[in-house]
Structures are given as structure tokens and as C-alpha cells.
Amino acid sequence: MTSLLRNFWYVATSAKNLKAGQLVAKKMLGEPIVIGRRTDGEVFALRDICPHRGIPLHHGWIEDRSVCCCYHGWKFDTDSGRCSEIPSLTPADNLDISRIRVFNYPCREIQGHIWVFIPLDTKREINETQLPPVPTIPDFGKTTPGVAETFHFACDVDQAVIGLMDPAHGPYVHTSWWWRSGPRQFRVKEKLYEPVPMGFRLAPYEMPVSAKPYKLLGNKVSIEIIFQLPSLRTEILRGDRYVACAFTAVTPIDENTSEVYQSLYWTVPGVGLLKPLLRILTRQFMGQDRDVVIKQQEGLSYSPSLMLIDDADTQAKWYFRLKQEYEKSVLENRSFQNPIEPRILRWRS
Ligand code: FES
Ligand SMILES: [Fe+2]
Structure with a gap:
């Protein structure tokens, strides 16, 4: 459970x-x-x-x-x-x-x-002054998202989180024509990850700005992806002109079902007109993640043993280690010690 x-x-x-x-x-x-x-x-x-x-x-x-x-x-x-x-x-x-x-x-x-x-x-009564700060998205101040959609995932929070952080499902699950087209083309990815408070991140690096949507942000665009407990993923694209962010929060409804909040933020002027289109694309993209876990549940109902392999599933392993350490730290009444070490992860996708 x-x-x-x-x-x-x-x-x-x-x-x-x-x-x-x-x-x-x-x-x-x-x-x-x-x-x-x-x-x-x-x-x-x-x-x-x-x-x-x-x-x-x-x-x-x-x-x-x-x-x-x-x-x-x-x-x-x-x-x-x-x-x-x-x-x-x-x-x-x-x-x-x-x-x-x-x-x-x-x-x-x-x-x-x-x-x-x-x-x-x-x-017990809560002492409001001792609460941790509410997680906020850097770079966006008081901005509210241009697109905010909610999805019901018929799976526990762990499957929802590792499904969303999984770098190897893209070519098989996200096959919309507007995302990738033609036969699957795999490339070896090699990326540096490092610890952050309560999680880890893909260390920011500059992307080749060949794809048109990235060009909207400027000529130089860097990407950073942060994962933090309990279940928050923030992907920030920082261009030399504008910034965009996809923020995903998974909230467990109970032990078996989860709610996924997907929001998009941007500072690019004029993109407001594209909101209805971005909403449709977000629904389609997240709908693919939601539908694949529905299929997965058919198998999970038999409680099979599962595998996590390196390096494609290393982030999923980290997620479980972070969770374990957090629960241990609460039990032992001590501060959380991040178990993640900086490491380059390699996979094909
Ligand atoms: S006031 Fe009676 S049940 Fe709420
Ligand atoms: Fe996905």
C-alpha cells in the first residue's frame, strides 16, 4: 500500500x-x-x-x-x-x-x-508560525497560470508521480502528431542531476533552440526540472527574453486515486490568444498519461512484483528513497537528510 x-x-x-x-x-x-x-x-x-x-x-x-x-x-x-x-x-x-x-x-x-x-x-492545534513555506514557482511572482487543468488518475500517488517523471515512456505514450511524428527516433540522453532541498533537479543547461516554440522565449533558452516532495514537478524554460513554466502537482485523494494539477505559466506577451489551444494540447498530453495508468491498473490488480532499471528509472528510485528518508526522519524526530548525490543519468528516448 x-x-x-x-x-x-x-x-x-x-x-x-x-x-x-x-x-x-x-x-x-x-x-x-x-x-x-x-x-x-x-x-x-x-x-x-x-x-x-x-x-x-x-x-x-x-x-x-x-x-x-x-x-x-x-x-x-x-x-x-x-x-x-x-x-x-x-x-x-x-x-x-x-x-x-x-x-x-x-x-x-x-x-x-x-x-x-x-x-x-x-x-492537535496547529501553530501557523511553524508551518513550512508554501511551495512557489520561481520567476513568476504573483502571476497566475495561463492554463490550469485537473486530471483524475485512477492510481496511487506513487504510480502517478513516477509515471510523470519517467523519461522513457514519451516515444510510446506521447505520440500526438504535434509532439512527435514519424517513426520513433531514439537518441542517447545524458543529463546531470543534483540534489535540492526535499528533492532533486535536472541541472539547468542551455538547449539547442531549433524547435519553434522555444524560439518564442529568445535565442538562448535553458531548461531546469525540479522534483520535490511530496509530489511536485516544476519545469522552467528560461529564455534571454521570456520565461515559461509547466508546474505539475499530484495530490493523493486516497491510497488508490490521485488528482494531478497541471498548470502552464509564461511571460511571453500575446500568447493569451493561444490559451484555448494550449488547454486542448494540455488535456491531450496529460490524458495520455492518465489513460496509460488506467491500462496499468489491469495488471497491478494482480499485485505483480515490479522493476525499476537504471538509468531510465533512477529518478523513480530516488523518489522512493526521498520518501523513505522523509518518513524515517519524522519517526526519529530529526531533520531530513537528502540521500541524493549529484549524478549523470543516461538513457535512450
Ligand atoms: S448542525 Fe446539526 S448536523 Fe450540522
Ligand atoms: Fe507523460
């Missing part, structure tokens, strides 16, 4: 999917969570179970700074999760309603994503 890493920020939804006054039900790492946006624009995340009689709070509505349960109208403050009103009480009742709480998850809106922090323990 897949282990799900806690004490991390996870993408809960694209910010564009959460309108003012809206409540959205999510399941993240097996937990029912309601995400909402107040009319003042602030976002919040609460455990999606009313502590009174258990109905999910997302069936209710937002009133000012509270969520109101649809069953008996109990209200919960969106900042603290504390109960602020029980309509059925009379002045003669002496129930201390502020002691009734729903767990409130730390929640932030950054660069067009709503992030929710999933702690180790939802029984």
Missing part, C-alpha cells in the same frame, strides 16, 4: 475553480475537506464533517465569516473552526459553544492554486 506523506502543503484546487461564496468538497489523503472562499475573497479549509450530527459542511453555505451547516444551522468560524452560533439554544442554556470545533486546515491562495496543509495529526 502507498504511504501518504503528511506535514506537507498540497494543491487542493485551482483558484479559478473557487468563486466567492462557494464551498467545494474535496477528499485529500483520505480526509474529507471543504474548501471555501468568503465574499471578502479569503480562502479556508475545514474538516467536512459537522461535529453535531456528521453531515458534510459543504452541503451548507457561507455566511459572512462562517460556514452554516444545512441540518440545524450551527455556524463555524472559517478562521478558527470554532462554533459561533447554535440557533436552537435559549438564554437558559449554558453550553460553551466555543469549545465545539471543526478542524481548520491552514489554507493559502498562491500563484493561482489553493494550497492546504495536511498535518501529521488533526487532533
